[in-house]
Structures are given as structure tokens and as C-alpha cells.
Amino acid sequence: MLCLPFQALAAPPLPENASRFLQDHCFDCHDGPDGEGGFDLNSLNQDLTSPASLGKWSRVIDRISSEEMPPADTDQPDPADAQDFVQDTTDWVTNFQKETFSKVGRVRSRRLTNLQLERTLHDLLAIDLPLANQLTDEQRSSGFNNLADAQPMSHFHLQSHLTVIDTALEYAITKITNRSAPRPQNLNAQKLCRVNPRSRCREPEMLDGKAVVWSSGVTFHGRLPSTIANESGWYRFRITASSLNEPETHGVWCSVRSGRCTSGAPLLSWIGAFEANSTAQERVFEAWIPKDHMLEIRPADATIKRGRFQGGQIGTGEGTPQNVPGLAMHSIVMERIYPAGTAAATQQQLLGELESEVTQQEIHLSPNTTQKDLERQIMEFANRAFRRPVVTSQIQPFLDLARAGLNAGEKPFDVLIACYRGILCSPRFLYFFEPVGKLDDFAIANRLSYMLTNSMPDAKLLKLARENKLHDKSVLHEQTERLLREYGELEFLTHFADQWLDLVDIGFTEPDRKTHRDFDPIVQNSMLDETRYFLHDLLKHNAGVSRLISAEHTFTNSRLARYYGIDGVAGEKIQRIDLERTSNRGGLLAQGAILKVTANGTNTSPVLRGVWVSERLLGKQIPPPPENVPAVEPDIRGAKTIREQLQKHVSDASCAACHAHIDPPGYALENFDAAGRWRTTYSTSRQKRKPIAIDPSFTMSDGQKFSDFQQFRQLIADNPEPLARNFCEKLITYGTGSDIQFADRREIKKIVEQTADSNYGMRSLLHAAIASDIFLSK
Template identity: 50%
Template sequence: MKHARTTFLSVASLLCMAVAGPLHAEQTDDVAIPEAAKSFVSATCLDCHDGPDGEAGLDLSGISGDLDDDHLFETWVRIYDRVKAGEMPPPDSYDTDAKTTDAFLSTTSDWLRTHQQRKWKAEGRVPARRLTRKQIERTLHDLLGIDIPIADRMPEEQRTHGFTTVASGQAMSHFQVERHVAAVDRALEEAFRRALTPPDRELRELSARQVARRNPKRRTREPEMIDDLAVVWSSRLIFYGRLPATTAKEDGWYRFRIKASALKAPEGRGVWCTVRRGPCVSSAPLLPWVGAFEATDEPQEWTFETWLPKGEMLEVRPGDNTLKMASFKGGQVGAGEGGPQNVPGVALHSVTMERIHRGPDDDTIRTILFGDLEIQKDGKKPATLKSDDPQADAARLVRTFAGRAFRRPVSDDEVAPYVAVAMASLEDGDSLLDALRAAYRAVLTSPRFLYFREVPGSLDDYALANRLSYFLWSRMPDEELMQLAAKGRLSNPQVLHEQIDRMLNDPRGERFVADFAAEWLDLSEIDFTEPDRRLYREFDSIVQQSMLDETHAFLNRLLDEDLSVANLIDSDFTFLNSRLARFYDIDRVKGDTLQQVMLTPEDRRGGVLTHGSILKVTANGTNTSPVIRGVWINERLLGVRIPSPPENVPAIEPDIRGATTIREMLAKHRSIESCAACHVKIDPPGFALENFDAAGQWRERYPLLSKRRPGGGPKIDPSYELPDGRTFQNAEEFQSLILESPENIARNVAEQLLTYGTGAPVGFADRDDLDRIIAQAAESDYGFRSLLHAVIASPVFMRK
């Protein structure tokens, strides 16, 4: 294939291999390349890609037809895709007639599909898949009735094809097993504690004086008393506004009601404040987020719920970086030092702190663990269970618990090892309580608990209940799903349709969008970088959290109202509070409540594409890169996969002097033949969004990094052209061009949902089913909810 170096990059990066047997050698039937494919490659490719010195490092002379080699299979898929897309052979190389090309495509497609279908029939399209740490936590909550954090006790999980749910990337090392056992022990400890001890009760009603500093003469970081109110002034001093009176005596969930008002608020707006938690001492890490509110002259009350570990407290303070800041020397604040500086502040009127539990009460937990057995307490002696036949009661309770934990009916043989654990414990003289705990521990550390039980072919109703529940709720199936599975009714299309809507409308379904978007859109990584404060002075933690809230609310609206997924690219609405609206330079939003806002062209916003959350996770905190954003948009929103760059090509680094634009540097980069084929896809969306800086704000010029000037560099040019030659001048025109083919957006969303929900990426043999999903969703203009229904009802979702 002549002059194909620039058009064959993605294949070149995959085919630099030593393969057995030349193309023209004798091959067995198992690895025989179809004649149409063999002749097509021989006629159009070997002139330039024959031998180790082949153009772009691509040697096709020895390519094999052994499709059992996953790498070779994917190589043939990419060759097929490039030919089908018209990227190869290059038009100026060979006059390949349509008949020959069609024969190659048809034959190769049948060959690849048949092989993959045969493999899946024997093995299943999804390898053995286990629960993620988030799913383990929520499952333990459901099983035991507890509410304590568990996930952070287990190792971080890698993402494969974008998701932690993908089976091929789920490792299970000795360390992971050890941490899983430790997490199970902590969960059982909490469940037995709540079942056997008095209820957790605590209520503190704290006045302003009680949350302020005790000694007004001492310089400290607690609020000071002014006019019978506990006051914290706007400042950058860390841990200023800490409230020792809220220190937790025990780990737990707490509900706080904070009554507050603003002092010296800026004209026309209130004082935005943050509520965070932590030890609030110099050696403490960054404070986790609890919430935010906009204090006004009129006192108001806000309610927050947070997990508060023992020894941690709240910090309440002005958190808007655009406010005038007070300066305090020596790391402490003396009474009377902030007021004369004429800065805004927050005045706390009262704080109420109440210990709560999220989930079942203690009686329910006792029933989960001990059934109808009575707990006996004798003074200071350990509690015991009253039982006339401990062996029989233990066997009965273990069997019931195992059935719930394994999320399907269990046979006597399956439950026997766990009953044996309880029996052995009793024989050793342990109490019935200890015997049950040992057996429950064995159940919860079993592969039957940790892994999905699926066999090749169509899922049975129990497997379907599990896949559906962990997809939409990231937790175990509830009683209704299990009852439908028991009756064999869940796989009925109408019943399945009704259950999808029930689950999405259930409070447990409120987390679906956040769970899915955390990985699909990389929102879980929004804390990975912090925008340079000297360049992005208006950015703060309130803005960042509001950005996440905006994207979650936006996606939920698409789902709730079945709006087209084309809104991901552009829309006439979004969700803002007054702080984020001001950050976006939109001046018609009041209050700290997130609200739907209709957009105008002057707002320069529309679609997830222009959400601050997305713009931030696709930047490095200092400057933007059209390459990083371009790759991200292609893969996450447009459904175009970009291969990794060649190792010998250096990355583009910004010119901190501002003498050279990123456009000029990339033009030189694209002159490298091995880079051009990918950059024709990467650069258009990357340049289209260049007017949005690393913090998500609009800009006209690049920053001058050497002098930390946000707008002192060269003027930004967002114009470019798409791979098909259509040109655009700005982001709006780019969005319009992309939306001429909304089916591509829908196809990508469907692929992302299938990958996340089934635990395997969409394969070549899934493509016909994917086409049917998109055709079905087209009837609703690619509504997000309709697309989700079509995905779940598809054969891809309904089989292992």
C-alpha cells in the first residue's frame, strides 16, 4: 500500500509483531485466512508493508490467521475497520474496485464474527467477574443492615476499558484477599455490635458561645464571639473555623443543622461557605467535603449529613476565593483582628449535632443475624443466644444467610461447608454467637459471595437479577427482584421493562448516574489536579463541587425525562447555583440551590462538553492540551478509539514564554508521518474547546505561564476541520457538525453502558445487536432512558 504511513498508524501500532508463518505459507484450517482477505492484503498492502522495514514499522508478510490469539484477532478487527472507513488503501495508491473491497469486508466480517461467536458459546463473552469494592460495601450494607464505610479498607481498583467492572482487568492478589477478609471482619464487628449493645444515641444542641473559642484572649483558629454570634472571617488560613465542640466521640454518621448569617457580604450576593471535616490540626490531610451554603444577612438553617470518624470535627468558614481575604500572622487569629480588615464573614447562631444511622434499625439487624432467637443478657457477662438446639439453629441460620449472600437458592451441598464451620466452632466449646460469626465470615469470604455466578449462554433469572441490580444500583438484588427470579418471570420483556423503571425511580437508583459517570466521564478523578491559584483565582472547592452537581443533575434530567443523548454535545439548559453561575460569567442565578437554567448563545455553554467538570478533568491544572481533550472527547463522547502514540514521539509541552501557540507546535508534530493519522481525529475537538481554560472558564488568550498571567499569551484560534473535510470556526459550529450524526453519540453511550453493565467491552460479534439497539432508540430520538432500556433488553446484556 503506497504512501499509507499516515493513514495506517493505528494498525501499525498494533502490528509490530513477530508472527508465525508468512502470508503465503501453508496454514492449517484453524488459522487459515479467508482467500478474499488474503488476496486483498497481498494486492494492496505488501508493496509497502513487507518485511521488518515496512512503512510505519508494519510487516504484513507474516500476519497469521490464528484468531485464538487475542492480539491477532484485534489486529484483524482494526484492519477491517480501517478498510470499511475508507482509510485504507489510500485513494492515491491503488484503484481498488468496490467489488473487491466489498468481498474483503463481507468475508472478513463473517470470519471474525463466526470465530468470536464460537468462542463465546463455549466460554461466554464475559470472563469470571467479581464485585468491585464499591459493590462489596453496598452488598455488606444490605446483607448486614450496617452503614459504615467499607470500600476504603480495600485496595484501589484499576480501570479497564474505562471501568472497574470489566472482568479482564479485575485482579485478585493475596493482598486483595487479605484486605477483603479484613473488611468483612469490620462489617461483622459492626453488625454484631449494633445487635448486642444499646442503640447509638447522641444529641448536642450547641449555642454560638459553645462553638466559639473558650478563651477570648487566646489566639486560635476557632470562631470568636461578636454580638453573641460565633464569627469566622474570610481568610486563607488553614483550619480556621474549626469547631472542637463537634468532635466525634465515636465513628459514626451525624446530622448537623447549622444556623448562620453573613457579615459584611459583598453587594448583591451572600457569603458562600464550606463545611468540611477532619482532625483540623497542622499534621492533618486535606479536609473531606461535607457541603456548602450561601449565608445572607437573614439567618437561615442548613442540614448536612456526614460520616465523622472518632476525633474529627467540623470546619465552617467562608470558602469563596473571590472574597476579600483577611491576613493573620503566626498561624492563629486573635479576637478583634478580623473585623477592622473589613472582610466578609459568617456568623454561626447555633449548631445541632445528632448521631444517626442510614439504613435498618438495630432490631432489623438482630433479625438478620439471629432470626427469632432471643438475646440473653446477664449483668456484665457477654450476651448469649437462647437456643434449645444450637446445632439445628446454627444450621438453619447459616443456610438462610448463605442464600441471601450468594443471591440465589443454595443446595445442601453448597451450604454444607459453612454449616460445618459453625458445627466445628460449637464442638470446640464456642458460644452460638461465636459459631454464627465464624460461619458468616466463611460465607462472606467465599467466591460464591465475591463472584457473579454465570454460565455460557443466556442468563438464568437469578443471574439476570444480579446483573441488573449491580448495573443500576451497584448492590445486591432486593426481595422483589429475587421473587420474580424465583418465579422465572424476570426475563419476561414486559416485566423486565417495569423493573428497570421501578429501580431507576427507587431512591437506590439515584446513585446510578453518579456511579456510571464517575468512571465513564472520569469524574472520580476531578481531585487529581488543582488549578494554579495564581492563574485561576476564582476557582475553589465550592466551584468544583458545584461542577460535579451540575453534571449529575444534567444527566439525571436526561434520564428522568428521556431526553436525547445528543444533549451531551449541546443543549439549551444546564443546572447552576449562584456560585457556579458567577464562575461561568452568568449573572441571572440567585441562591445556593442547584436550579435549571436556560442558556443563551452569549453564555457560551451547552452540553456536558462545556461543563466545568469535564473541562477540568481534561486539563492538567496549569494549562490545556488539545491532544488530551481531543483524545478524551473522541473516546468518551464520540466513540472513536485512539491508539497509544508511538514511544519514539515526544509529547507536546506548552511554551511557557508564550512565543509559540499550541497550534504551531502541533502543526510541526503532525509533520511526523506516524502522528498525522491520529491527529486528524484528535485535534478538531481539542481545538474547538481551546477557549475554555484549565479551570473551565472562558478565555480569549492563552496564559503566559512564565509570568503567571492568565491572559497574556497569544490569541486563541479554535477553528479547525473534521476528518471528512468539514470546517468550523468555533465550539458552537463544532457542536453543530457533530450533531448532524446523533446516532454516533447514541452508539457510544450504548457501548459505554454495555461495557459497564456486563463487565466486557462490546466485541465484534456484538455489533449487529448494537445496531439494533441504536435503531430501537432512534424511535425516541435517542432518549437516554430509552437507550438504557434497549441496552438491558438486548441479547448482549442478557447473556454471559
């Protein structure tokens, strides 16, 4: 059993001194449903097993600790009494949670995420097909999709899991039996062009021996039927192309996407982009292409002139007289590839040392295969699938299944696959098996590997687990470095930041084309690269956590630099650039990806951005609005700017306390529009010709004032401890699959203090988090 019924512990009563403190200093303002700020102390029960109750106690402790409460305009308690209250209630909550953790663990039953399941099957079977998108959509809690408390298991989840297991096994078998190696297709310009030169269509036209696609707004212009995939798989494309009529200051930026490219199937998958110049260059892209999908390659820079073509089709010769930029494709080489290895590698993973005969249709195990041979292979596969040593009793049902199948005269290979199917549907495969208390070496190997690589532990890590060496902090440090080196720091940071910073939501909204004419998919994907490469650079060099906010460099290509208004950047590759001291860029808060996910695509909201900065970067959780505050918006008649609207809103005392934390970052970021560009005024209607100036100034919750974004950014960077604590908390949340608990606070503080000598270096924080008792315990 992975989990057993547990009778919830009852919390001991609140210490008498703490109860008296609340009576003396808090009940006057918070007695009854109409209490100040919508907070009624009578509703504050002592059931610490309730998340809602625990959240309220956390806020009470935090506000008294930070001297936000009681308010400055009321009688103040003796500082020693307030300190004793904070200490007593902190101990009360912490001790209760620690006792609960000792019985059931800090993290309840946690299963593999969709991505982790996909990659585990890839490693188990040496296959490479995408599987995560075939599974039931995942919930995100606190930004993360791997938290145990937000992982329901319905019959829909079970059915999709069964389907994916069958798909993976069938793909592995097909890969073994179909060993044909198709030759690369050499597609010259003639093969890339439309079949009938006289037809009006969306395929390239032939011009001077090149397959030409013009800049236009025609859907699917640049689709290439000659690249249709005969079978689903990974393909490598070597595209040789040059530009036509390129602008004076830059090349012609083009997108590479794939899809069916028909009105009945309009969705396209992003593959990449490049900047075509007058000199032909070869560029290489690799992508999974489903059967019957094709490439679409076209100019996609929103800033260049577009041709006009009637009827959604383009005739040969219609683009030349318009003198618009275009793309000239010289050739494409299309090659089927196998990133997960050869068919022989898959056969080894599936059959091990079993003798077999492979034909074009099926796999036959040797007639000499015995029941013991099958049992030995089943045991070996179960050891890898369960990611720890198994004993016979744990896989007895599968051994019984094998015995019954053989006795019934079934083919040995079919019996083996049926057992594999059962193993891959077992809870021991799908869930993390973590004993209560300190993790054993195999649980450490799993937790570390899935945090850094999103897949099962490799042979080196499992060997160390068998040798009981992973509790050695120096070994753990070495293995962390090895995994980052061999599997990629950028890969780890991509998946971590997608959730921590909500980058996964960047495509959720589309900026209004009327107000954001220069925004395009190339800019959006370059923004993602900017943030990922930036984080990678900081982690690689163990930069102090303040650099997250105050860095004087960023990563960009020529297209994104032009969008930002940064001069002197050339080339399509993402590259590090040093910024001028007066630049508005630098740090996460000035990066387009962050600014886009914190807006709605049309306009900005200081509240939305303020909450995001507080929770994602500063570690300050903003509670939901008080229960006694109606859902309707307050009266904002007469307000002209967003600042005036919010000032009317926060004049309500129920809102003011939280807005003291929300508003400073919200106002500071108002100089960035919904698509991440710098602005100094709000856009106005045509009737209002005079633009409204943006005022980013405000006062921090601690009383410090700032007049612009740069000053705000420096105030945040000058106080690195909250940034370090937050980064540590997000790493532990991501690595353990559980939100930070109240009882974790002292350990988090200790972790952060350990890294102070490195200026809270980000790599130091990662190592300290992984070596912590929180990470190494269930």
C-alpha cells in the same frame, strides 16, 4: 467451581479472498518494520485470542470500511472488492469470538467492586459504615473499575477482604449490643467559640453573641472542637448561620468539611457548602464522621476579600477592622443517626428467628437452640449472601463447621458468626455466579441490580427470579423503572458517569492559583453536580442523545454561574437554567467538570482533550502511537502556539491518520482553560504584552469545516448515531463488566437502530441495552 480450565480455540485461517486483498492493496506500503504509519502487515498474525492482534485486525477492518485506507493518493481497489474484504474479515473474527463465547462466555469471572461489596454488606447486615476505602485500590480499564479482565486477586486483596468482613461483622454485633440512643447536642454560639477569648487560635471568636469565622487563608480556620465525634458514625448537623460584611452582589459561600484539623492530619473530607446571607437560616448536612474528627466551617469563596493574620493564628478582634466577609454561626445541633435502620433491624438480619438474649457486652443464643436451628439460619443467610438459592452440598463445609464448633462446646453465637465469616469469604459471595450461555433469572437479577444500584437484588427482584419471570422483556422493563425510581436515577448516573466521564479524577490535579484565582472547592463540587444533574435530566425525559452535546440548558447554582459569567442565577441549590442562544455553555463539552478532568491543572492540550472526546463520547478508540515513532517529541523549534507545535507534529505521516480524529475536538475546546473558564486568548508572560489569540477552527475527518466551538458542537450533534452507539457501548460495558468485543458490533447496531424513532432517547437506549442478548448472556 466458578471457572474451569479452558483450552483456547485456534482461529481458522483468514479467508483466501481477504488475504489476496491485503497482498494486492496493502503490502506495498506496509511491508516490513518501516511500513507507513509504523504498521507492518507481516506482524499481523492470525491469533485472534491475542488482544493486541485482535486490535490490529479491528483497525484494519475499520480503516478499509471507512475508506481511510488505502490512502486517496494511491491506486484504489474496486469498491465491491473492499466491501467483500470487510464482510469476510468481519465474519471471520465475529464467528471465532462467538464460538469462544459459547464455550467460556463473553465475560470471564467477575467479582464485586469495592463499592458493591460495601453496599452488599450494608444490605445483608443492616449496617452503614464506610468499607470501600479499607479495600485494596482498584484498577480502571477503559475508565471502568468493574471489568473482569482488570480484577486481579492477590494476597493483598484477600487480606483486605478478610479485614473488611471482620470489621462489618464486629460493627453489626456492636450495633446490636450497644443500643444507647445519645441525645442530640445543642451547641450554642458560646460552645462553638474558642475556650479562651484571649488566645490566638483557629477556632471561631465570639462577636455579638455569634461564633464568627472570617474569610482568610489560615489553615483550619473555623474548626469546631465542640463537634468532635466520640464514636465513628453517621451524624446529622443542623447549622444555623448568617453572613457578615457580605459582598453587594452575592452572599458568603462557605464550605463544610471534616477532619482532625491538625498539621499532623491535614486531610479534610468534603461534606457540603452553602451561601450565607444576612438573614440567619438553618441548613442540614449528614455525613460519616470518624472518631475524634470534627467539623471545619468557613468562608471558602476564592473571589471575596481575605483577611491577613500573622503566624497562622487569629486573635479575637483582629478581623473586624479589616472589614472582610465572615460567617456568623448562631448554633449547631449535632445528632447521631442510623441510615441503615435500628439495632433491631440489624439483629433480624443477623439472627433471623433465633431466640436470643442481648446484653451490653455480648449476644447469647437461647439454650434451647439446636443444631438444626443453626443450620436453618446458616442456610437462610447463605441464600441471601449468594444471591440465589443454595443446596446443602454448596454450604456443607459451613454446616460441618457449625457441627464441629457445637461438639467442641463453643458458644452457639460464636459458631454462627464463624460460619457467616466463611460464607462472606466464599467465592460465591465475592464473585458473580453466571452460567455460560443465556443468564438464568437469578443472574439477570444480580446483573440488573448491581448495574443500577451497586448492591444485591432486593426481595422483589429475587421473588421474580424465583418465579422465572425476568426473561419477560416487559417485566425486565418494569423492574428497571422500579429500581431507578426507588433507588434513584441520580445515584445510578453518579456512579456511571464517575467512570464513563472520568469524573472520579476531578481532584487529581489542582489548578494553579496564580492563573486560576477564582477557582475553589465550592466551584469544583458544583461542577460535579452540574454534570450529574444534567445527565439525570436527560435520562428522566428520554432526551435524544444529541442533547448530550447541544443542550441549551444546564444546571448551576449562584457560585458556579458567577464563575461561568452567567447572570441572573440566585440561590445555593443546583437548578436548571435556560441558556441564551449565544452562550458558550450547554452540553457536556462546555461543563467545567469535563474540561477540568481533560486538562492537567496548569494548561490545556488539544491532544489530551481530543483523545478523551473521541474515546469517551464518540466511541472512536485511538490506538497508541506507532511502534516506529520515537518517544521523544518532534522538533518544534520556531513554533509559537500550540497549533503550530501540533502542526509540526502531525506532519509526520505516522501521526496524521489518528490526529485527523484527535485534533478537531482538541482545537475546538481550546477556548476553555484548564479550570473550565471561557477564554479568547492564551495567557502570556509579562514580557510578551500582546496576548495570543486562540484559533479553534479546524476540519473534521470527513472534510467538514468549523470556525468555532459552537459550529463544532453542532456538527457533532447533527450526527447522533455515533453518540448513541457510544452511549450504548458504555452502558453495556458498565452493566456486564466487559469491554465491547468485536463480535458485539452487530448487536450494538441493532440496539441503536431500535431507538432511532425516539431520536436515540437516552432512556430508550438504557432499556434496549438491558433487554439485549449481550446483557442477558454471560
